[in-house]
Amino acid sequence: MNMLTIGNMKKEIKIMQTSAQLTFQDKLGAWKARWGINRMNYKVEPGLYRLGNPNENSPVLVTANYKLTFDSLRKELSGLDTWILVLDTKGINVWCAAGKGTFGSNELINRMAIVQLDKIVAHRTLILPQLGAPGVSAHEVTKYTGFKVIYGPVRAKDIKEFIQSGMKATPEMRTLKFSVYDRLVLTPIEFVGTIKPSLIIFGVLFLLNLMGLGPFGLVDFYGYMGAVIIGCVLTPVLLPFIPGRAFAWKGWLLGLVWAILVNWLNGWPSNPQYSLLQALGYVLVFPAVSAFLAMNFTGSSTYTSLSGVLKEMRIAVPAIIISIVIGCLLILVNSFI
Secondary structure (H helix, E strand, C coil): CCEEEECCCCCCEEEEEECCCCCHHHHHHHHHHHCCCCHHHCECCCEEEEECCCCCCCCEEEEECEHHHHHHHHCCCCCCCEEEEEECCCCCCHHHHHHHCCCCHHHHHHHHHHHCHHHHCCCCEEEECHHHHHHCCHHHHHHHHCCEEEECCCCHHHHHHHHHCCCCCCHHHHCCCCCHHHHHCCHHHHHHCCHHHHHHHHHHHHHHHHCCCCCCCHHHHHHHHHHHHHHHHHHHHCHHHCCCCCHHHHHHHHHHHHHHHHHHHCCCCCCCCCCHHHHHHHHHHHHHHHHHHHHHHHHHCCCCCHHHHHHHHHHHHHHHHHHHHHHHHHHHHHHHC
16 A cells, blocks of 8 residues: 655645555455454554545545455445545454444544544545444534534445445445355354364363273264354354244254264164263253354344343353253263263
8 A cells, every 4th residue: 555645734644545456465364364364463554545546525435444344345446536534443344343332433533633534525424334333423423523424335345336326325235134155254263263272172182081081082073073063154154044043042953953963873862882971961062062152153243232142141151051061071971981
């Protein structure tokens, strides 16, 4: 990104240049962020950016400084001359930052003052993403800055049509969708987040084997990994099709099916390969693991609210802990028999 400094004002205004074209590095960075690599530091500098050759009458778009969000917006602006005002959301996307308050009225007002936006453009209109609305009080922004807030479409791909139609949004542009693909692209980071605790669990099981408190073998390994995949991937993908409302419940249901399948694959009930205690242990542990991981997906979903998440956690977390503890004890006791 090139930088332009306007120095003929009382205070220098730093304006950064950007482009609608994404480079290989941009695409590689996006892929890495999806897989949780350098995710917490994947951000751009807050401030004012120019895309193309904007003038004092060009539209001003507001977004977050999470680079994936910034790139998603700018790549849809090909052929347009616009200003992009990037707020300091601590590297968090618009929707999550609006909930946390970092994509909010105070940050927007302060950022406008820092870049002296009123001296850059002649009009008094800001285009904000619709998903940022929960964090911004439009009347306060107007009161303190004189700028009118207009909420753009939900999806960045509609922003060009929105601008070219005189900033009029169709019902389709206002509709929030969370398709199978939208959910699927969020699952890699959910899965990667389980790797570290899973390695710790496998390490503990290995030590127990060395101490003669096992054996914990192949069935335990693929049974646990199946529960992880169900909680991190399968439940999010099938979310609207699984009965019930609570994420933990949805994950538990699929986890229960998996636990029954694991026992069936190992001969239950006609020709069991291990004891009833171990089979019951799997029925208690695997669904609970899937339930916990599925509940984590609430932070990535548009299906729930903060109050709903807190209520679900108060009920589900104790039940999950109790189920896992009892299940592990049954499996451990079985190893002594």
